[in-house]
């Protein structure tokens with residue numbers, strides 16, 4: 001019995017050596033073409049999300065990369081011609097809505113983007129909803145349906161002029177929401193933010209934003 005185990009262990013070590021040689025050979029030949037972060041698994045739970053202002057600002061929104069490839073994410077976000085975001089990319093415009101680029105092949109129809117609706121307070125984030133084509137925001141709007149016109153070229157990122165139906169919230173308001181993200185500790189309001197938040201509150205009161213921002217007040 002002992003001998004059998006020994007042979008078994010020897011065979012296993014030989015097998016592992018062969019495997020690791022093959023793996024390092026594969027890494028050498030493909031290094032130039034394949035981004036290694038694309039082979040890693042993107043694990044997401046509520047600790048993946050925190051203060052929006054700790055992410056990296058791009059124009060009026062924020063990006064991050066859960067696999068550490070922030071350079072790749074920034075390169076995609078700043079590409080004037082549009083680009084496919086690398087695996088692990090996180091994109092946020094307001095504290096409660098997030099897009100995360102999952103592993104290649106996760107969900108073809110969304111180019112592997114997963115949509116999240118968060119509940120945020122001073123203690124952190126809770127994932128209220130997550131999914132690919134069926135997540136609906138506070139506005140009663142389907143994330144995928146609104147973002148899909150920007151699929152080609154812009155990899156589902158709407159901004160302005162990428163083909164998505166515009167939202168009734170301007171960048172003064174999204175900026176004010178970013179600067180008052182409760183997960184960041186003290187608010188960092190700029191002049192005009194209080195006015196923007198009051199205007200937003202009035203729009204919510206008048207039913208103009210449906211239920212989108214109701215939970216934020």
Ligand code: HEC
Nearest residue numbers: 091092093097098116137141142143146157158159166167
């Ligand atoms: C009514 C249509 C609509 C719905 C519904 C919607 N979005 Fe968007 N979203 C937009 C538009 C338009 C922009 C760009 C706004 C701007 O920058 O002026 C945007 C911006 C964003 C951004 C910043 C990057 C970008 O695409 O410009 C993220 C991230 C985002 N939305 C995530 C979500 C998530 C997650 C949901 C669902 C929980 C969602 N959105 C629902 C239309 C929508």
